[in-house]
Amino acid sequence: MNKKIKLFDPFIDKSEEKSIIKVLQSKFWASGGGTNNVYKFENEFLKYIDSKSCVAVNSGTAALNLALSMYDIKNKEVIIPSLSFISTANAVIENGGIPKFVDIDEKTLCMDPEKILKLITKKTKVILPVHFGGLSSNLKSILKISKEHKISVVEDAAHSAGASHLNKKIGNHGELVCFSFHPVKNLAMPTGGLISINTKNHKKIAKILKEKRWCGISNRKGDDYDIKNIGWNYYMNEFSAAIGIEQLKKLDKTNLQRKKNAKKYFEQISLEEKMPFDKECSYHFYWIRVKNRTKFRKKLLEKGIQTGIHYKPIHKFSFYKSKIKLPITEKIGREIVTLPTHPNIQKKDLEKIIKMVNKFS
Ligand SMILES: Cc1ncc(COP(=O)(O)O)c(C=O)c1O
Helix, strand or coil, X not given: CCCCECCCCCCCCHHHHHHHHHHHHHCCCCCCCCCCHHHHHHHHHHHHHCCCEEEEEXXXXXXXXXXXXXXXXXXXXXXXXXXXXXXXXXXXXXXXXXXXXXXXXXXXXXXXXXXXXXXXXXXXXXXXXXXXXXXXXXXXHHHHHHHHHCCEEEEECCCCCCCEECCEECCCCCCEEEEECCCCCCCCCCCXXXXXXXCCCHHHHHHHHHHHCECCEEEEECCXXXXXXXXXXXXXXXXXXXXXXXXXXXXXXXXXXXXXXXXXXXXXXXXXXXXXXXXXXXXXXXXXXXXXXXXXXXXXXXXXXXXXXXXXXXXXXXXXXXCCCCHHHHHHHHHEEEECCCCCCCHHHHHHHHHHHHXXX
């Protein structure tokens, strides 16, 4: 039986183990008090990405829901790519908005700025790019469009912990930037997310988001408290934050290994249609395109290589089913296969993946 090469596999060592034991013993497991890891994680991540404010939450989905709740998008349009995890679109619906799916650039698989322009109407409130696989969307053009048309930019940076764009860390560009720390992500926690805030009134936004992440509770003074905004139970827990602090210390090292793996794929996979190499990318995964996908993935799995499909385009799900035609997204949706980039892959396993991809594609 072949040893399985996993598609995703968090990189951990003794440091995570030690830190969660401290939380366990503190008995302050929710958020705050005891080890105060959530507060520490927010500050460490803030320093790392060099943004203005950070608010930690319990998932990337929660980050997107909360971020969009800061804009009045009821019956307004939010431009999003369809090639993403469903949370990107669900968050728009959750906030009463209308998702407007935009086609992607065939080279990067991120939203195509020229196509954004065609979708802008009086109802457009937010552009929500997804940095696909950790490769940044064309933020320069997107931010230019947003400025000219007075539309906000909220980024889905679920794949981008540690990625950069134009020499600035992702988390630094759009108004609100949403990260995911799901266990498969570059910075892994049992569950977690974060919103980075870059607006002039970042302190005020952070205060409201911090209230909203815990049921809207505000103005806690003595025996009294108030609720000014509706909120949810979206706070990050102390165990997740404890793991996150350790993961953050390793992030540059683990991302460097992901980059080395991606570079080998880029140089040695003989397919034309594959993820570009970009040293600013965090390579959450590496994508290739194959015509015979089902057979190809089956062959690789027989050799012990786990692959993924990221993603079924959102506009193809029953809930979202629309008549919209997104030719590039639909083609990619049929052909995309994702390969592991995580730092636990052994050199010989990477060589095996490349050999098998070249053999069966
Ligand atoms: C692009 C994208 N957006 C949002 C999310 C949601 O993050 P989470 O699973 O932490 O809720 C994910 C997670 O898979 C994702 O890949």
